Amino acid sequence: MLLLVGLGNPGPRHTKNRHNIGFMAVDEIVRRHGFGPWRTRFQGRVAEGRIEGGKVLALEPETYMNESGRAVGEAVRFYRLEPETQVIVIYDEIDLKPGKVKVKLGGGAGGHNGIRSIDSHIGRDYRRVRLGVGHPGDKDLVHGYVLQDFAKVEVAERDRLIAAVADEFPRLIAGDGGGFMSRLAHIMNPPKPKPPKTDGAPAADEKTGPRTGPETDEPADGL
Secondary structure, X not given: OEEXXXXXXXXXXXXXXXXXXXXXXXXXXXXXXXXXXXXXXXXXXXXXXXXXXXXXXXXXXXXXXXXXXXXXXXXXXXXXXXXXXXXXXXEEEOOOOOXXXXXXXXXXXXXXXXXXHHHHHHOOOOEEEEEEOOOOOOHHHHHHHHOOEOOHHHHHHHHHHHHHHHHHHHHHHOOOHXXXXXXHHHHHOOOOOOOOOOOOOOOHHHHHOOOOOOOOOOOXXXX
16 A cells, blocks of 8 residues: 655645645546545545555545654554655745756755654655745745746646646656656656657758859959
8 A cells, every 4th residue: 555645734824835735636546547525634635555565555644744754644544654665745846946846865854844853753764755836045044935836928838737647656656767757858848859860961052052153263354
């Protein structure tokens, strides 16, 4: 069994916040992979489904971001899960540009209060999927920035990223974090098409340009 956690804040006021991209991604995974209905459990809401034949429990804590670990810890203890192999947490990352994704096992909280809370309840050794939301440029602006809705110009890229995460999620479950990141990078930044090849060499005049004088070595009259 895998516990898939999306981080965010509950309530309609926060639905479109940058801080809630973890909720958005898990919502899309649940939808695309045909999970069962959401229900209340573990101080949050949960939905069950199967991906690549394995059972997945999606969890969105409703404790507010800073207490996310309470919900995650309760679920981990109930199912006696090994966080290193059975827990994946998806959340927003201000130190990544919008559209970028990084996957890692363990590490520090990096100033993210939701991750800090989870670390305090289950330890640091679990897989993290960091979805870039960009940085406001000044650390004093970070709190307000992540609690703002995505700007209109960011929505299309955000939705493309969330869709790609949901589609490629089976790779991550299979343990192919590198392949997961490579596929997302390709989807978000597809290679530019190469210019068509031309047949044959260019004509002589195309190389040298047009001739302006007579084709002779003799001087013109009067010179």
